[in-house]
Amino acid sequence: MIPETHQAALDELLRSAGLPAAAGNTVDLLAESTNTVYVVQTGETDFILRVYGDSGWPEIYDRARLAKVIHLHEVLAAKGVSVPRILGHVDHPDLQAVLMEHLPGQPLAEALDQVPLPERDDLWRAVGTSLQSVHEISLADIAGEIRGDQVVPFGDGEGPARGWGTFATGDFLDDTDRLSRHLPSLKVDGDWLAEVMSRAREHLDESPVRLLHNDPTVDNIFVERSEDGWRCSGWIDYLRGTIRGWVEVLGVDRL
Template sequence: MTLSIIILAKVIQFFSNHPALRGFALAAALRAGNNHRMEIAIRPQLNRADVEAIARERLGDIDVVGHEEFTDGFFNAAHALALADGRHLVVKVAPDPGLKLLRYEVDLMAAEIEFFERAAAAGVPMPKVWHTDAEAGLMIMDRLTGVSLAQTAEGIDEAEKLVLRREIGELSARIVTVSGERFGYPRKDGRTRSGSWAESFTAIVDDILADIADREAPLPRSADEIRRLVTGDRALLDEVDRPALVHFDLWDGNIFVQRGENGWHVDGFIDGERALYGDPLAELVSLITFIPPAEAAAVVDGFLGRALTDAEERRLCLYRIYLWLILIVECDVRGYEPERTAGQVKWATEGLVKDLGALEA
């Protein structure tokens, strides 16, 4: 489930002036979205028979006793199947590779498969995987028994929530202990990959700015100005000397939680297709940008065991700028309704303006 759920315009417009409450905006948007089927142009359209056929082809002679389509995603098709043997599975199918997507949206299923394997090996709670086929754009995995934090956050006691946020920080810190051979997105053609984080991040930003130019998405400053500000901190980026595995999309919709005898705990993380190898701190972007400050501090404490330094705050600012640029341009690719597009572009542009100003301060 991508961060794009924020585009439900009325929720966004109300909360955009209250940064500390943005997490609540996301949760409210998710609940609202669950009541309406979101027609997304690039998401594969599959019915129950299609999904059952895929599962039987890959898993053998299974007896399906239940089916549910998840309609709140903005990229892949995802369907749940209940089996007579007691298993509850999710069948995930990527968009047609022939579609014109964003430049970084290449080999995403392969990236997700790699993320699942490497994160699970590092002790990160992930759904069990039953079948993968990167070339076919297919994954079949266990359905988590918990619920997304975006759906349940408002019902969790504040003290319990801080404990949960700290656990989220600790578990996400395990992800970034995994190292890659080179920086950049793990795509087959090697685009954005290099031995330097500064070089790879510059290439990543150049790609998203090119996407924006191609689709004539609105920007508050020229692309040249934005690139100049981002690349002006090359020395800071050069301090990153290890390509760490980064999920980069760990907002509350991709974090599943459960309530147990000892309170709330993390059930698992999902949707690793946006993964890349880069600065470990980049993992904090989606984790803390959209939640209240006290909760963000708890995540950082779990992740680092201390507060962020000024230099780290500045690096995070760079990575937030990249996220805002994605949110601005992806609307056209997804084929959102005009009202949703306007809401998301407005909200992301406000974040972009704020962070560009912070770089110049």
């Protein structure tokens, strides 16, 4: 049963998109985490309703996430990346939501369960080709979190802005020191480790920064079979998209 507040948001979104808010619409829960996702079946066309909840991030990011999602969808679509078209949005003090077109195909998770093992190579190639097009997008010259349509450098608001290398390695030495005090058997060579981390920091800071999805699970990728084989029909949920060093692509994009 869809909560009344979510139903009210859906009705408002359907009206704003020029679609009937019919009582006969079917609304099924698709996923629920930091946002709640529904499939809306109107009898003719399916839509996706995404209602945003508490993300666990600072409120300033929560308030800007709707603008962020809209901005990233526009950027990705302009670059030829398949993302669902946003048909409308509501931005109330106590609720944010978007209505999107339903992507063709099926989640990658379902396809992987259904196709024989040799055919999975084609699936992964299709996804990899699409993912590469995402990673070719550069929105800024410095790594940072995306707030609305702006890139906020790491460390902003908490002292001087830091590069990706400093941000990624900043706590490593302190954490290792605390761990070694609890586990003396580790016998950590502090000087050697500091030198290694210094080189790693320089390497990370010098690496090109790119747009990362940051949550590319098999449920957030849609694929469909075409005459030429499998193709990636779209990506969803860019809420945690970020700008980080290119060398972090394999570590952050958790395929």
